[in-house]
Amino acid sequence: MKKLIIINGPNLNLLGKRETNIYGNLTFMEFFDTVVKKYPNVALEHFQSNIEGELIDKIQEVGFSYDGIILNAAAYTHTSIGIGDAIKAITTPVVEVHISNTFSREEFRHQSYISPNAKGVILGFGLQSYELAIESFISS
Numbered sequence: 001m002k003k004l005i006i007i008n009g010p011n012l013n014l015l016g017k018r019e020t021n022i023y024g025n026l027t028f029m030e031f032f033d034t035v036v037k038k039y040p041n042v043a044l045e046h047f048q049s050n051i052e053g054e055l056i057d058k059i060q061e062v063g064f065s066y067d068g069i070i071l072n073a074a075a076y077t078h079t080s081i082g083i084g085d086a087i088k089a090i091t092t093p094v095v096e097v098h099i100s101n102t103f104s105r106e107e108f109r110h111q112s113y114i115s116p117n118a119k120g121v122i123l124g125f126g127l128q129s130y131e132l133a134i135e136s137f138i139s140s
């Protein structure tokens, strides 16, 4: 059974009430529950933090034993050399995801410290971006 983890960065704990025109009305846990049921053959975990160092600690903790990391580093995507370096340091492949199409938004969201070291990038499909990332790990 593949062992995957979704790691969510800052403010993604507010999904469902945060800028719902961009991020939708579903809470992450509502979405996560349906996804866990949809993929019974995947050992799927979820971790969220608003704190950069906690995200790095989690990436280091899982990054040598899990089959895949699905990472939405949220705003840290655009600023965090530390998270970028953590991805370089580990052996577990990382798929970068975003709910919104960051390229159709402000210019500061076009820069990513995650992408250069990610296995792939999925963005702009709403919460379905996470599911597409899971599918990519199942079929690889």
Ligand code: DQA
Pocket: 010, 011, 012, 072, 073, 074, 075, 076, 077, 097, 098, 099, 100, 101, 102, 109
């Ligand atoms: C986001 C896009 C980021 O630019 C933003 O800071 C987020 C969410 C997304 O999933 O669309 O918090 O990563």
